Amino acid sequence: MDIIKRNVLENSRPTDAVNEILEIDYFKHYLALKNPKQIQEFAQHMKRYLYMYMPNAGYEVADTKRYSERKLEACLIATKNWHVGDEIKLLTGVIATLDPKDDAELKKGNRDFSVMWSSRKKCTCLFLGPARFANHDCNSNCRFIAHGLNSIIFKVVKEIKCGDEITVFYGQHYFGENNCECKCVTCEKRNTGYYTLSSTSPPTIATKESAVKTNTRPTRKRKPPASHEDYIQTTHKNRRSKCSAPPISDEEEEAEGRVKKKLKVMSIDFICNENNKKETERRKSDSALLGLPQDTIVNSNQLQKELTIVVQPDLYQSQGSPSYSTNADSAISLSPEADNKEGGILDDEDMDVLDQFLDDLSDLSSVSSNMSLFDEPVLKKQKNHSCTKPKKEKDLTCIACLRPLQNIPEQVGPDANLTHELATWTWSPSAVFTDWRPKRCPRCERHFTIFGQEWPTRREKKMVKKGRKSKNKKSAPMKTTATETAVTEVVATDTTVTNATVTDAAVTNAVINTAADLLPNNQLNDAPSELVTSSLLSEDIKL
Numbered sequence: 001m002d003i004i005k006r007n008v009l010e011n012s013r014p015t016d017a018v019n020e021i022l023e024i025d026y027f028k029h030y031l032a033l034k035n036p037k038q039i040q041e042f043a044q045h046m047k048r049y050l051y052m053y054m055p056n057a058g059y060e061v062a063d064t065k066r067y068s069e070r071k072l073e074a075c076l077i078a079t080k081n082w083h084v085g086d087e088i089k090l091l092t093g094v095i096a097t098l099d100p101k102d103d104a105e106l107k108k109g110n111r112d113f114s115v116m117w118s119s120r121k122k123c124t125c126l127f128l129g130p131a132r133f134a135n136h137d138c139n140s141n142c143r144f145i146a147h148g149l150n151s152i153i154f155k156v157v158k159e160i161k162c163g164d165e166i167t168v169f170y171g172q173h174y175f176g177e178n179n180c181e182c183k184c185v186t187c188e189k190r191n192t193g194y195y196t197l198s199s200t201s202p203p204t205i206a207t208k209e210s211a212v213k214t215n216t217r218p219t220r221k222r223k224p225p226a227s228h229e230d231y232i233q234t235t236h237k238n239r240r241s242k243c244s245a246p247p248i249s250d251e252e253e254e255a256e257g258r259v260k261k262k263l264k265v266m267s268i269d270f271i272c273n274e275n276n277k278k279e280t281e282r283r284k285s286d287s288a289l290l291g292l293p294q295d296t297i298v299n300s301n302q303l304q305k306e307l308t309i310v311v312q313p314d315l316y317q318s319q320g321s322p323s324y325s326t327n328a329d330s331a332i333s334l335s336p337e338a339d340n341k342e343g344g345i346l347d348d349e350d351m352d353v354l355d356q357f358l359d360d361l362s363d364l365s366s367v368s369s370n371m372s373l374f375d376e377p378v379l380k381k382q383k384n385h386s387c388t389k390p391k392k393e394k395d396l397t398c399i400a401c402l403r404p405l406q407n408i409p410e411q412v413g414p415d416a417n418l419t420h421e422l423a424t425w426t427w428s429p430s431a432v433f434t435d436w437r438p439k440r441c442p443r444c445e446r447h448f449t450i451f452g453q454e455w456p457t458r459r460e461k462k463m464v465k466k467g468r469k470s471k472n473k474k475s476a477p478m479k480t481t482a483t484e485t486a487v488t489e490v491v492a493t494d495t496t497v498t499n500a501t502v503t504d505a506a507v508t509n510a511v512i513n514t515a516a517d518l519l520p521n522n523q524l525n526d527a528p529s530e531l532v533t534s535s536l537l538s539e540d541i542k543l
């Protein structure tokens with residue numbers, strides 16, 4: 001974390017961070033047998049993940065219970081206001097093609113990745129990078145747009161407020177016919193998708209019969225529409241029992257499984273020229289594609305402009321963490337530019353275009369909250385907090401986002417025992433012995449640990465060098481310990497981001513190992529230890 005803090009948070013130089021990280025023995029060892037091209041790809045991909053720590057990234061990877069009752073899933077949350085037409089350039093994804101051998105290998109490994117069928121490339125692909133954590137909304141606030149041959153960034157199509165979930169539109173039938181299983185906020189508001197209500201009046205005999213015939217599922221009682229913010233705070237219980245709807249039956253469970261196993265279609269607009277016709281075409285193509293053999297799905301006109309991918313995210317569901325490796329990197333076609341790179345892993349040229357963007361920190365002015373730890377109101381709150389009797393847990397609110405601090409362990413991760421311990425350690429080692437109460441929700445604690453400022457502020461802070469006074473008198477040193485940092489990072493990556501991609505594994509393993517050293521009782525024994533080699537990606541991002 002120190003490397004990231006120094007290079008990315010403070011100096012906006014992800015390239016320097018990558019170069020430093022690659023000097024760590026762990027990565028040296030991992031890359032020892034890779035060729036220069038592979039090393040460069042690895043470095044580029046690591047950089048994609050480091051962008052999320054940039055002061056002006058404008059988003060974070062967070063967790064949500066919206067999309068699954070059984071486990072936390074990852075989501076993208078805006079940490080500033082975004083406006084229609086903006087491009088979220090530091091939120092990127094990559095399509096990495098897999099050759100049949102790698103494909104078979106992945107299936108064997110049974111891993112959970114965003115696996116897609118690319119109609120343009122006519123092969124299976126992995127969707128990697130932070131962009132893969134974008135969830136679907138039927139009235140999404142963003143669209144994927146192409147950036148080069150394989151890269152994707154986000155274009156804002158609806159105003160996004162700080163704290164909103166960043167969403168995209170996967171396709172008209174991705175979650176079953178007409179997205180009948182979609183759990184997005186829009187469906188919740190509109191009573192569509194998963195939230196479709198059958199008649200609220202008691203069913204007559206006739207309607208009961210017809211329900212049986214048409215295999216209608218039981219009425220779903222709906223709770224008031226909730227924003228992402230509300231959602232992660234309130235869905236600590238099984239949502240059906242919370243809504244006092246009947247518990248999920250075996251048949252329903254099975255039916256849901258069947259729907260999930262159906263081929264899923266995700267359309268990514270590979271649009272260099274956006275227009276309305278495209279949207280219509282895309283939706284048409286989605287419906288036409290359902291159920292068709294994969295290689296019949298391409299319309300040659302569309303091919304020029306759009307990549308339609310069939311996604312089977314359940315194809316490679318993880319079962320434990322089998323250790324294996326693939327040589328998927330060999331299947332990736334590098335851009336000629338990248339092929340021609342010689343010498344060092346990354347050079348300054350790589351960053352020229354990006355630097356221009358990154359140096360423009362005016363973006364920060366649009367961060368909606370300027371609250372910092374050292375701002376008066378927060379200090380006041382903290383004072384009050386420490387000298388008054390702890391309130392009842394239900395009365396406590398997060399000092400950063402003011403959301404209620406309830407059911408904290410359940411907000412952190414799916415494994416109650418592990419995450420409770422992690423949560424405890426993340427917040428305070430003395431918590432076990434005192435009447436200690438958390439000050440922040442896990443998200444804000446994580447943010448504070450990493451950025452040293454209250455969520456969502458990421459003002460740039462320069463390190464105070466020995467013998468030199470800081471120009472910014474207000475800035476103060478980070479107040480977190482190495483243990484806190486490491487543990488928080490593990491919570492963020494391993495537990496929260498449940499479907500971590502292969503490179504996540506490689507990049508975060510270093511952090512996990514550090515954390516394991518620092519944690520008592522080997523709490524992280526279950527952390528994945530293998531490095532998966534299929535993560536290397538094809539294209540440099542030119543921002």
Ligand SMILES: C[S@@+](CC[C@H](N)C(=O)[O-])C[C@H]1O[C@@H](n2cnc3c(N)ncnc32)[C@H](O)[C@@H]1O
Pocket residue numbers: 067072073074075114132133134135136137175181182183184313497498499
């Ligand atoms: C590309 S991933 C998005 C990131 C994902 N939440 C994760 O943690 O990896 C797509 C998966 O997210 C979930 N998802 C996204 N949007 C959804 C929606 N509107 N309704 C239900 N599930 C959704 C589904 O499990 C889907 O297969």
